[in-house]
Amino acid sequence: MGNTSSMLTQYDIEEVQEHCNNAFSQQEIVSLYHRFCQLDRSGGGFISGDEFLSVPEFAVNPLSERLLRMLDGLNFKEFVAFLAAFSSRTKMEQKIEFIFKVYDSDGNGKVTFDDVLNVMRDLTGSFMSEQQRQKVLMHVFEEAGYEKDSSLVLSDFTKILSNSGLKMEVEVPID
Template sequence: MGNSSSMLTQYDIEEVQEHCNHAFSQQEILSLYNRFCQLDKNSGGFVSADEFMSVPEFAVNPLAQRLLRMLDGLNFKEFVAFLSAFSPRTTRHQKIEFIFKVYDSDCNGKVTFDDILCILRDLSGSFMSEQQRQKVLMHVFQEAGYTPDSSLVFSDFMKIFGNSELKMEVEVPID
C-alpha cells in the first residue's frame, strides 16, 4: 500500500476491512489512510513512536508510553487493526482484549497486581500517593475475589469487565 490515497486500491480497502473485522467502512478506511500518510512523515510505510508522539492528543495521554509499545512500527493495515478497538462496530470481547493487551506490559498473557498498579500510577500521577493506590487496588482485587499474588488471564478480564459499560469509541471523520 503506497503513501497517497490514490494508491489505495479497492482490493487494499477490502483487505484492510477484512483484517479489522469490518470495524470501519470503506470511507472511514480512506480517511484513516490519509491520516496515516500524514503521520508517516518519512513515507516509509510505517509510523514510528516519534511520529505518533507528534499527535498532541496522543502525547498527553497518560498511557501513551504503554500504547507506543503496541504502536511503534505499524504499517497501515496494523494501524487500522489497532484503531478498530475504538470503533462502535467492535465487539465487547475485542475491546476487552485490547484493554488486556494494554495492561499486559510484558506480553506474557498475564496481568499482575503490579501491572495494574503501574497503570494506576500512570493514570493518577501525583493526585494519589503510592499507599493510596495500593489500598484502592487491594480493595478492587478483594472485591473481585483475587489476591495481590493473583495473575489475571484474559478470561479473568472477561469476567471482570464483561458486564461493564465500555466507552471506547472514536468517530472517524470522513474527508
C-alpha cells in the same frame, strides 16, 4: 499498500476492512489512510513512535508510553487494526483483549497486581498517593474474587470488565 504515496484500491480497502473485522466503513478507511499518510512523514509505509507522538492527543495521553510499545513500526493495515479497538462496531471482547495487552507490559499473557498498579500510577499521577492506589486496587481485586498475588489471564480480565459498562470509542472524521 506498502508505500504510502500510492492510493488505495478497492481491493486494498476491502482487505483492510476484513482485517479489522469491519470495524470501519470504506469511507472511514480512506480517511484513516489519509491520516496515516500524514503521520508517515518518512513515506516508508510505517509509522514510528516519534511520528505517533506528533499527534497532540496521543502525546498527552498518560498511557502513551505503553501504547507506543504496541504502535511503533505499524503499517497501514496494522494501524487500522490497532484503531479498531476504539470503534463502536468492535465487540466488547476485542476491546477487553486490547486493554489486556496494554496492562500486560511484559507480554507474558498475565496481568499482576503490580501491572495494574503501574497503569494506575500512569493514570493518576500525583492525584493519588501510593497508599490510596493500593487500597483501591485491593478493593477491586477482592470484589472480583482475586487476591493481591493473583495473576490474571485474559479470561479473568474479561470476567472483571465485561459488566463494567466500558466505553472505548472514537469517531473517525470523514474527509
